[in-house]
Amino acid sequence: MKNHRIAWLLTSAFYYWHPPLAELTKLFPETTAFVANWRGYSPGFEDSFKIDIVGERKIIPIMKSSQGYGYSFTYLPLNIVNRLLKFKPDVVFSNSFGIWTMLALLLKPLGKWRVVIAYEGSSPSIDARNSAPRLAIRRAMVKAADACISNSQAGKAYLTEILDAQTERVFVHPYEVPAVQALFSQSSDSQVFSQSWKKPVFIYVGSIIPRKGLNFLLDACTHLKKQGHTNYTVIIVGDGDQQEELKQFCQENELNDCVQWIGRVKYGELGAYFQKSDVFVLPTLEDTWGMVILEAMILGKPILCSKFAGASELIKEGENGYCFDPYTPEQLAELMMSCIHNPEQNAKMGEQSEQIMTQYTPEAAAHFLSNVIKSLKPFKRS
DSSP, X not given: OTTOOEEEEESOOOGGGHHHHHHHHHHOSSEEEEEEXXXXXXXXXXXXXXXXXXXXXXEEXXXXXXXXXXXXXXXXXXXXXXXXXXXXOSEEEEETTSHHHHHHHHTHHHHTOEEEEEOOOOOHHHHOTTOHHHHHHHHHHHHHSSEEEESSHHHHHIIIIISOOOGGGEEEOOOSOOOHHHHTTXXXXXXXXXXXXXXXXXXXESOOSGGGTHHHHHHHHHHHHHTTOOOOEEEEEOOOTTHHHHHHHHHHTTOTTTEEEEEOOOGGGHHHHHHHOSEEEEOOSOBSSOHHHHHHHHXXXXXXXXXXXXXXXXXXXXXXXXXXXXXXXXXXXXXHHHHHHOHHHHHHHHHHHHHHGGGSOHHHXXXXXXXXXXXXXXXXXX
């Protein structure tokens, strides 16, 4: 089993993929990630797993959405075919239902490999529930696959209830998980800790685009201001097309004393900002998973999480945080007010977040993937 050759087809191998891949390689040394849009290894994980850079991914927007992912066409280099045939994997893990997954499935008889479809999680824009042709293609792909995996129970429900996957061939466990050391690998502690922000410090990390719902977090801040609550700070880490619009909103609503715009930072610097903060907030309108939730939890932060994030399944209400409807900013304002007045509660919920994440480590993700591999019947090679 250890000699199995494992291929991971990653259309975007961002830094948070590197810890699980490094651990999987310890179990299966002949593991290779076939990647597009490669940005290099995360600091601290150099050469911890093998890569084959296939080319560049291009995303062509077709229909934009003010609330969700929208609809787009993703171009991926087709030379993945030659790369896979040359590598001769025993098992291919492939993300979602794109062209690389289609090709891996079509080439199964020739390559004599097994294919596992990795469906990150369920969300309206990604699920294509209202598109009969796309659903038909996905059902055919699921039927041809040897197994499916998902981070979330919602992902499993979509695969089994909508795409008719056999329940015994669908496996659920978070496989996209962070590592503490990666979040501190490019630390700028001195710069961050020199800041004197009013506490508690709420932190948002992510793109500043409509789908992330940051405007609703700022709406919640206006509700707090009307009630006379200004003794807190919201730090916003990230950038995006909506940034200037939201900065103008803050100026018009006199929120600049409470809201600090950090801008985009390197992945390895995020740990310092999380460490400086007290509560993590994600007001997203749609996220299939929401990796940043796990990053905040592993660093011991209580979570205020939109119910539309896939990783909201990790929030135990009142224990390590709360879920809310981002379209109701008054509800978020009440939760923030509770955090402002109860610092001891914040600390206890943060400890619970950290405890929950002991189940969801890169090592646990690798063992989960190993168990999936062991469940597959080997292809008989001539």
